[in-house]
Amino acid sequence: MPTDRIVELEIPARPEFVGVARMAVGALAGIRPGLAYERIDDLRIVVSEACTSAIEMLAHQPSLAGNGPPNLRLRCIDGPKTLEIRIEAPGSAFDSAFPASDPEPDVDSFRISLIRALVDDAELRSTPGGTELCLVLHRDAGDAP
Amino acid sequence: MDLGLDVKERSGWAVLSVQGEVDVYTAPQFREQLIQLVDQGQRSILVDLEGVEFLDSTGLGVLVGGLKRVRSHDGDLALVCTQRRILKVLEITGLTKVFTIHESVDAAVGDGQG
DSSP states (O other): OOOOEEEEEEEESSGGGHHHHHHHHHHHHHTSTTOOHHHHHHHHHHHHHHHHHHHHHHHTOGGGTTTSOOEEEEEEEEOSSEEEEEEEEESSTTTTTSOSSOOOSSHHHHHHHHHHHHSSEEEEEEETTEEEEEEEEEOOTTSOO | OOEEEEEEEETTEEEEEEEEEESTTTHHHHHHHHHHHHHTTOOEEEEEEEEEEEEOHHHHHHHHHHHHHHHTTTOEEEEEOOOHHHHHHHHHTTGGGTSOEESOHHHHHHHHHO
């Protein structure tokens, strides 16, 4: 029975680090057997959207900054049936990605459309330190085990 | 991560070629370039996305902002894009119905001369 492989990455919540998160998650997904290039691209977009959402929200919550920008914690969990990316941030960092109602057409609505379309599941959870956005890709029927 | 921005004049169009990754870090340069073009009086802007390796909602926001800005001066902003990965982002967000999308700069400039 295959076991989960977990890779963790912590980045400062600053714009210049979004590319680092995207590159790391893309590289990890790339070594996963059977995941199509197109789905890896999808994952890179969704990770970029999630990190950007958190960075923009945290920029409006200076009380969380302390002596510098807070960190975003990414956990990539490569399981037998799913690839999960969990992104944890302080405060309510993902409000623009999960608003209470559908926003007017703008960047936030584009972000929501992309997250909804490009991953199989997206769930927002409360954690002791803030919130965690869990993005899930299910293994396709044709993927290698 | 660098963003390449190059402007050329083609038959009355300002052709802005974008190379690299457009995200929250690089989008401000892209936005500034579009604002500058409109402020300089350009009313027909063609954004060539063929060299773009990554584009997310922040980049889409820049394109929509540029379109609104140039339309407020009775101008237009069109795109050149054949890359499946970029077209997919435009399709999901409904922007293929908002922008005129050409297969090449030559085709766009030809259409513009109409």
